[in-house]
Amino acid sequence: MAKDKTTYTCNACGGTSPRWLGKCPSCGAWNTLVETVADSASGGKNRLSQPQGYAGLANAQPVTPLSAIEAQDVARTPSGIEELDRVLGGGVVEGGVVLIGGDPGIGKSTLLLQAMDALHRIGLPTLYVTGEESGAQVALRSRRLGLDNSQVNVLAEIQLEKILATMEATQPAVVVIDSIQTVYSDQLSSAPGSVAQVRECAAHLTRAAKTTGITIILVGHVTKDGALAGPRVLEHMVDTVLYFEGDTHSNFRLVRAIKNRFGAVNEIGVFAMTEKGLKGVTNPSAIFLSQHSEPVPGSCVLVTLEGTRPMLVEIQALVDQGGPAARRLSVGLDKDRLAMLLAVLNRHAGVACADQDVFVNAVGGVRINEPAADLAVMLAITSSLRGKALPKGFIAFGEVGLAGEVRPAPRGQERLKEASKLGFTIAIVPKANAPKKAIPGLTIHAVERVDEAMNIVRGIG
DSSP states (O other), rough: OOOOOOOEEETTTEEESOOOOOOOTTTTBBBOOOEEOOOOOOOGSSSSSSTSOOSSOOOOOOOOOOOGGGGOOEEEEEEEEHHHHHTSSSSSEEOEEEEEEEOOOOHHHHHHHHHHHHHHHHHHEEEEEEEESEEEEEEEEHHHOOOOOOOOOOEEEEEEHHHHHHHHHHOOOOEEOOOGOOOOOOOOOSOOHHHHHHHHHHHHHHHHHHHOOOOOEEEEOTTSSBBBBBHHHHHSSSSEEEESSSOOTTSSSEEEEEEEOOOOOOOSEEOOOOEEEEEEEEEEGGSSSOOOOSTTTTTTEEEEEEEEEEEEEEEEEEEEEOOOOOOOOSSSOOOHHHHHHHHHHHHHHOOOTTTTEEEEEEGGOOOOOSSSGGGHHHHHHHHHHHHHHOOOEEEOOOEEOOOOOEOOOOOOOOOHHHHHHHHHEEEEEGGGGOSSOOOOOEEEESSSBHHHHHHHHHHHO
């Protein structure tokens, strides 16, 4: 009996090698090659070219200029969960494929079961395919969530062909696959969860979604680093990629859109984990601000922008006496950018922290990626170093360059209006973001350089 030929496939990029190597020859990642069985194509034809295979997402059409193609906005169906609809761009799209990933126990299955129940209650037939739990376990969770008399159809199955047959027989509008790493196809001899199986099953499900108009939501496992497990090609196949963020020990969860062909990326949905499941948080600024009775040193409130939503986040800094090798630690902000801002403070504002330990934290576990946080971080560091609190009702935002200039942040008017709505009274902003009309209740100081901002704070502190 002939021995099956094996190859080694990279978990990170999907590249293959005839023998095991410590370093992937395609992407250079270490210890990512896993052994898989090479599947031979029968009859000299590509397996994917068969009628049941992944033959393409659309029928062949003649070459047509863009101006002659009729363009229509995609129809969306609200899921019944407002924060999830915000991240998706307004709701689920017919024929769309969504990939959602997150740490174990963070709430992926809980949120999707709630969404499927809400969709079924508005008249859409739904199917929940579970490969990690039994039907009884899913039913038990629905009872805990208070989903009384839920009519969501549940299928406990991991074989792809049976899942596709059930979809064809029941004709659901929305299908959840929990999770894609547990599904396997009979056309491949490799084990479930391998790179080949994940890629093949995702391709077949994507094909089914595009040809039948069924919305498919795939749940994906994540690695220790928080990235989706399996080949990166999985993210390119789907239309939308969502990531669950947050600490499992905290009540709050963030759902962030990394990719969305039908809406804006970097949108964020905020949820609170309760006994009855995940509930949307309509005013997320409240959870990212500490409740101090009086202002404390080292604290500065930033108006950040997450997609189309302005949010207030408190930046906390602690400057403490360090040794010869001072520490620089940041949580929720880029560590390299913190080192750059300390150098700018020293050169252009005369604030020296070379021999001090500097710790910076974004309250609430939120991660801030935009450079508009620079000014708030610098003011929080200065406040902690001086031991003097910033005024009550104080906010700041703006990008800081290496030359000490303060650059404008996008959509500054919306940030200031959000701050005014929540009762803040003093703002330091880049000069280009200064509004032409006064905002009631908000005193605005427009600055062009870092040293100007420091002088204003000393004057009003």
